Amino acid sequence: MKLDNKVVLITGAGGGIGQAAVRKFVSEGAKVMLADIGTEVTQTLVDELGSEHCDCVAVDVAVADQVENMVSATVARFGGIDVFVANAGVEGKIGSIMDTDVANLDKILAINVRGVWLGLHYVMPVMRDAGGGSVIITSSGAGVQGSPNTAGYNSSKHAVIGLMRCAALEVAQFGIRVNTVNPGAVETRMMESIEEGFADAGAGDFRAMVEAVTPLGRYGQPDEIANMMLFLGSDDSSYCTGGVFMVDGGNST
Amino acid sequence: MTFDFKDKVVLITGAAAGLGYACAQAFAAAGAKLVITDISQEALDQAVENLQQDGTEVLGLLNDASDSADVGAMMAALLARFGRLDIAVNNAGTATPLQEFHEVGEAEFDRVIAVNLKGVWLCMQAEIRQMLKQGGGRIVNMASATSRNTYPHAAPYVTSKFAVAGLTRTVAVDYADRDIRINAICPGNVATPLVVSLVEDLSVLSTKHAIKRLGTPEEVANGVMFLASDLSSFSTGSLLEVDGGWNAI
Numbered sequence: 001m002k003l004d005n006k007v008v009l010i011t012g013a014g015g016g017i018g019q020a021a022v023r024k025f026v027s028e029g030a031k032v033m034l035a036d037i038g039t040e041v042t043q044t045l046v047d048e049l050g051s052e053h054c055d056c057v058a059v060d061v062a063v064a065d066q067v068e069n070m071v072s073a074t075v076a077r078f079g080g081i082d083v084f085v086a087n088a089g090v091e092g093k094i095g096s097i098m099d100t101d102v103a104n105l106d107k108i109l110a111i112n113v114r115g116v117w118l119g120l121h122y123v124m125p126v127m128r129d130a131g132g133g134s135v136i137i138t139s140s141g142a143g144v145q146g147s148p149n150t151a152g153y154n155s156s157k158h159a160v161i162g163l164m165r166c167a168a169l170e171v172a173q174f175g176i177r178v179n180t181v182n183p184g185a186v187e188t189r190m191m192e193s194i195e196e197g198f199a200d201a202g203a204g205d206f207r208a209m210v211e212a213v214t215p216l217g218r219y220g221q222p223d224e225i226a227n228m229m230l231f232l233g234s235d236d237s238s239y240c241t242g243g244v245f246m247v248d249g250g251n252s253t
Numbered sequence: 254m255t256f257d258f259k260d261k262v263v264l265i266t267g268a269a270a271g272l273g274y275a276c277a278q279a280f281a282a283a284g285a286k287l288v289i290t291d292i293s294q295e296a297l298d299q300a301v302e303n304l305q306q307d308g309t310e311v312l313g314l315l316n317d318a319s320d321s322a323d324v325g326a327m328m329a330a331l332l333a334r335f336g337r338l339d340i341a342v343n344n345a346g347t348a349t350p351l352q353e354f355h356e357v358g359e360a361e362f363d364r365v366i367a368v369n370l371k372g373v374w375l376c377m378q379a380e381i382r383q384m385l386k387q388g389g390g391r392i393v394n395m396a397s398a399t400s401r402n403t404y405p406h407a408a409p410y411v412t413s414k415f416a417v418a419g420l421t422r423t424v425a426v427d428y429a430d431r432d433i434r435i436n437a438i439c440p441g442n443v444a445t446p447l448v449v450s451l452v453e454d455l456s457v458l459s460t461k462h463a464i465k466r467l468g469t470p471e472e473v474a475n476g477v478m479f480l481a482s483d484l485s486s487f488s489t490g491s492l493l494e495v496d497g498g499w500n501a502i
Contacts, residue, residue, distance in 0.1 A: 002254055165501035172463035172498055184487070215429030215489055224487035231479050236254050239441065239472035242463055242501025243494035250429050253422040253490035 002234045004029035007078040009070070011061055011119060012088030014041035016188025017138065020222030021085055021229050026053050028230060033074040035059045036088070061088045061115030071122040080130050083233040084123045086116045086160075087138040091190050092152045094197025105152040112156035113163070120167050124176060132175025136232045137164050139180035141248040149203050150194075157182075161244055168242035177241035181228050184248030185210045186220040215250030256478045259284035262335040263481070264327075266318050266376060267345030269296035271445030272395065275470030276342050276477050281309040283478065288331045290316035290345065318345040318372030328379045337387055340481045341380040343373045344395040346413075348451055351406040362409045369413035370420070377424060381433060389432030393480045394421045396437035398496035418492055425490030434489040436480045441496030443468045463498025 008025045012018040013034035019041075025032050026049050034042040034056040042056035055077050059070040074081055092108040093100050116137055127133030142150060143157030161180055168178040185191055185207075198206035211217055228247045231237050246252055256279075263280045267273040269291035277289050281304050289304075291297040294315050301313035312334050317323045331338060347368045349361040373394055384390030399411045400418035418437055425435040442448060442458040444467050452458060459465050476495040479485055494500055 168498050168501045169463050172465070177464075215426045216487065217430060220487040224485075227484040227486075228488075231254060231484070234254060236475040236479070237472075237495070239464065239468040239495050239497050240476070242498035243496065245493065246491040247485070247487050248491070249487050250425055250490040253426050 002028045002230065002236070003083070006030045006082040006233075007033070007074065007080050008083040008085065008233065009033045009035065009074045009081050009123065010085040010087055011035045011059065011070075011115070012138070013056070014038075014045070015087070015190065016222045017183065017186060017225045018085075018087050019045060020226040021087065022054065023049070024223070024226040024230050025083070025233065028234075030083070031078045033057060033070075033077065035061075035070050061118060062110040064118055067115070067118040068122050071126060075126060081123055081126050081133060082130075083134045083136070084119065084127075085136045085138070085229055085233070086119045088115055089138060089156070091150070091194050091197070094149050094194060094201050094203065096149055097151045099201075100152070108152040108156050109159075112153070113159045116160050116163060120163070120178075124167070124171055127176045128171065128174040133177075134233050134237070135167065135176065135178040136229050137178070137180045139164070139182045139244065141182055141184040141246070141251050143180065143182050144244065144246070144252050149198065149201060165242050172241055177232075177237070179232050179237075179240055179243045179245055181225060181232065182244055182246045182248060182252075183225045184214060184220055184251040186222055186225055188222060191219065210251075213251065214248070215253060218249065220247065220249055254479070254484065256283040256482055258340070258481070261285045261339040262288070262331070262337055263340040263342065264288045264290075264331060264338055264380070265342040265344055266290045266316070266372070269293055269300040271447060272440065272443060272470050272473050273342070273344040274300055275474040276344065277304055279471070279474040279478055280340075281307060281311075285340070286310045286335055288312045288314065288335070290314045290318070290327060292317055318343075318376055319367035321375050324375045324379050328383060332383065338380060338383050338390060340391045340393070341376065342393045342395070342477055342481070343376045345372050346395060346447070348407065348410040348447060351451055353406055354408045357409060365409035365413050369410070370416045373417055373420060377420075377435075381424075381428060384433050385431060391481045392433065392435040393477050394435070394437040396421065396439045396492060398439050398441045398494065398499040400437070400439050400492060401500055421492070422490040429489050434485070436485070436488055436491045436493060438473065438476045438480060439492050439494045439496055439500075440473045441468050441499045443470055443473060445470065461499050461502075462496065463501055466497070468495060468497055
């Protein structure tokens with residue numbers, strides 16, 4: 001298996017893409033720490049997959065102390081961190097810049113950008129001291145394209161591409177690779193929430209709009225995103241760093 | 254990742270050496286049946302012989318990807334032997350010696366565009382016509398880190414690789430509804446025979462990449478295999494960077 005005895009830390013591990021990534025990495029032999037805001041969902045997944053393969057920790061990724069604790073808990077449990085999937089994120093309220101408040105923006109940026117920065121800040125020294133690793137940040141199709149009514153989310157997903165590129169250049173010398181995965185619309189709870197947000201805001205049928213402009217004509221499945229995370233987490237991608245990896249059904253064409 | 258291409262028919266152009274040959278080895282190891290092309294008969298014969306030693310079924314075809322009659326003959330020979338085409342890797346490419354733009358001869362520009370752009374165009378047309386008959390297929394085009402970035406004194410090459418990226422993305426949209434996925438791979442510098450022939454001091458190239466070394470042909474082949482496999486089932490029209498961080502700089 002590709003990741004025998006590698007240690008993988010995944011934030012947002014209870015979400016749709018996070019859960020698929022957990023299953024994928026465990027199936028490839030990795031030890032996985034599941035981090036999320038609570039442990040209800042992640043503990044159930046740990047119970048299912050077996051506590052010898054994985055464990056869970058509660059974290060608010062926007063809070064420095066909690067991120068530091070998440071990292072030290074992972075190292076204490078599994079002895080290091082080889083792959084870090086900075087996947088936690090929120091979509092925020094759907095609505096135009098004029099119609100949404102700045103508290104909504106602050107919350108999105110705190111989790112989606114500050115949270116990723118904090119994760120890098122505490123994880124990368126562990127990887128450096130161990131001689132290397134792979135960091136995968138979940139950006140989005142919204143990280144390379146604009147769309148009405150999601151300015152906060154799109155801004156945050158653009159921002160992590162810049163963060164990723166800087167990090168990649170800073171830590172290449174330590175054998176650490178840093179990339180983003182950019183999913184298009186994927187069959188998850190977050191997407192249902194976005195669909196409801198668009199409907200509530202009178203902004204139209206989001207799913208129909210997305211499917212109409214996605215060349216493959218459908219939502220992606222979480223597993224299809226996890227496949228790319230596995231590629232980037234494995235040594236198959238040993239020459240990939242600083243890259244933006246679209247998995248969007250062709251949407252960004 | 255464990256790739257399984259057992260009995261898939263895979264066409265790789267420009268496969269007697271360099272990245273194309275690395276792809277041929279990788280697909281062969283994963284169980285594929287190969288059709289490889291090149292413009293050098295001698296190099297082609299050697300590559301076919303090497304690949305066959307491990308029991309792989311290989312058809313070698315002397316072929317100029319920029320010649321439509323040649324491309325037609327290639328597809329006819331491929332179909333006569335294997336009857337179908339599952340995966341195509343349009344890899345054949347060339348470059349001019351590095352020189353300032355105002356000194357590039359018209360014939361040199363024409364040659365690079367003919368092979369790198371028109372060659373991909375002609376091959377994709379032939380491949381897609383067959384894939385439409387079959388009801389699907391996978392295409393991976395060899396683009397470059399210079400599909401998005403620049404390289405000094407390499408205007409014909411960079412121009413051609415920007416064009417390949419645009420062509421890939423556009424055609425991907427056209428056939429997304431017919432189960433033909435089309436993506437490109439964007440390698441950084443690898444010490445292939447082509448690169449070695451153009452650059453005297455390879456160490457200069459390392460500085461282009463955040464990972465201070467050149468890539469290996471195998472690292473590029475890994476990306477090609479990912480795009481050709483079902484693991485990338487939600488990817489089309491994408492540009493997969495295997496460039497050691499070149500485009501982050």
